[in-house]
Amino acid sequence: MAPDLRTKLGQVELPNPILTASGCAGAGRELAQFIDVSKIGAVVTKSVMLAPRAGRPTPRMVETPSGMLNAIGLQGPGIDAFLQRDLPWLLSRGARAVVSIAGSTVEEFAELAARLSDAPGVTAIEVNISCPNVEHRGQVFACDVTDSGSVVAAVRARTRRDIPVFAKLSPDVTDIVSIARSCVTAGADGLSMINTLLGMAIDTETMRPVLAGLTGGLSGPAIRPIAVRCIWQVREALPGVPIIGMGGVLTGRDALELILAGASMVSVGTATFHDPSATVRILRELEEELARRGIDRLSDVVGLAHEMRPAGRAAGSVV
Numbered sequence: 001m002a003p004d005l006r007t008k009l010g011q012v013e014l015p016n017p018i019l020t021a022s023g024c025a026g027a028g029r030e031l032a033q034f035i036d037v038s039k040i041g042a043v044v045t046k047s048v049m050l051a052p053r054a055g056r057p058t059p060r061m062v063e064t065p066s067g068m069l070n071a072i073g074l075q076g077p078g079i080d081a082f083l084q085r086d087l088p089w090l091l092s093r094g095a096r097a098v099v100s101i102a103g104s105t106v107e108e109f110a111e112l113a114a115r116l117s118d119a120p121g122v123t124a125i126e127v128n129i130s131c132p133n134v135e136h137r138g139q140v141f142a143c144d145v146t147d148s149g150s151v152v153a154a155v156r157a158r159t160r161r162d163i164p165v166f167a168k169l170s171p172d173v174t175d176i177v178s179i180a181r182s183c184v185t186a187g188a189d190g191l192s193m194i195n196t197l198l199g200m201a202i203d204t205e206t207m208r209p210v211l212a213g214l215t216g217g218l219s220g221p222a223i224r225p226i227a228v229r230c231i232w233q234v235r236e237a238l239p240g241v242p243i244i245g246m247g248g249v250l251t252g253r254d255a256l257e258l259i260l261a262g263a264s265m266v267s268v269g270t271a272t273f274h275d276p277s278a279t280v281r282i283l284r285e286l287e288e289e290l291a292r293r294g295i296d297r298l299s300d301v302v303g304l305a306h307e308m309r310p311a312g313r314a315a316g317s318v319v
Contacts, residue, residue: 003290005017005283005286006299007264007265007298007299008264009042009098009164010164010242012123012124014041015041016040017263018265018279018283019098019265019266019267019268019279020042020267021246021269021270022044022100022128022168024268024269024270026045027046029086031272035276035279036093037090037094038094040280042095042096042097042098043096044244044267045086045090045100047076047102048099048101048102049078049101049102050112051078053074054073055072055076056212057212059210059211060073060211062216064201064220065222066220066221067218067219067220067222068219069216074102079116082099087099087119091120096123097123098124099125100127100128101128101155106151109151109154110157110158112155113154113155113158116163122163124165126166129147129148129167129168129169129170130168130169130170140170142169143173149183150186152167153186155187156187156188157187164190165187165190166188166190166191167183167188167192169193170194170195171195171230180234180237180238180241181238190242190244191238191242192246193227193243193246193247194223194230197218197223199218219248219270220270221248224248224258227248228247228258231261232261232262232306235262235306239262243262244266245258245261245266246267246268246269249266249271251282252286255282261303262306264298264302266286268282
């Protein structure tokens with residue numbers, strides 16, 4: 001028999017743990033010509049903001065060894081267009097919609113949550129707190145314990161209780177566990193990790209920065225070991241909190257690695273740029289990896305590596 005791949009997104013049951021990663025599949029339309037979007041666990045949308053946003057100037061993407069840098073700048077049509085066009089389309093395809101939201105202030109996040117809470121068919125909200133906080137001179141919400149908790153508390157207060165709220169964490173912090181704990185204390189039902197790492201590329205021919213915005217978010221296989229470490233640390237500290245893991249997943253075996261570290265779901269992002277069917281392929285490969293090991297249920301291996309740590313290694317240690 002095939003392994004049971006069901007998992008929980010808060011209190012919502014998903015048929016399997018493979019999701020898209022925010023920003024890498026729009027609202028699912030682009031992938032629909034390659035896959036049946038209802039067959040994966042959920043579609044995590046590109047981050048939605050209150051107003052339309054043009055994003056950063058070009059060039060805003062560049063390939064790097066084992067990954068890529070992007071500086072898109074949260075381009076999008078805004079919440080009105082999303083509710084009128086994108087969400088109904090996802091629901092018409094039978095997809096489960098996890099809506100990523102982004103704002104420049106705590107109030108903007110709260111307003112987005114309220115708008116989505118009133119909309120039918122929202123499976124969960126992913127709070128992209130890795131956004132510049134204009135109230136604090138460009139500081140990123142996710143890099144401050146107090147600010148991250150404030151955003152999550154405001155979102156949770158304006159969201160229906162039956163809609164899970166997941167906070168998306170940045171790895172560009174000294175102590176990701178403290179940020180994770182602040183978000184959970186503030187009301188997050190789960191955590192998404194990791195977002196991209198801040199990086200930069202310089203063209204040695206022109207001797208100028210490649211990206212118009214100078215810096216961008218690094219994604220792809222190069223960051224997977226960092227994702228594994230972050231998931232491990234947060235799972236060790238907060239074992240009962242569901243985690244959507246992401247960061248450089250190209251294969252089912254990569255997905256299994258994040259699951260063993262403590263993720264109960266896995267988002268696939270950069271891989272879809274060169275393989276639009278990556279989500280369904282990785283889902284199939286993950287099922288094969290579990291079956292080959294004689295594992296009957298996905299839930300049996302979530303965080304299993306914590307029980308299999310090398311002899312003499314203290315709990316929580318990653319060095």
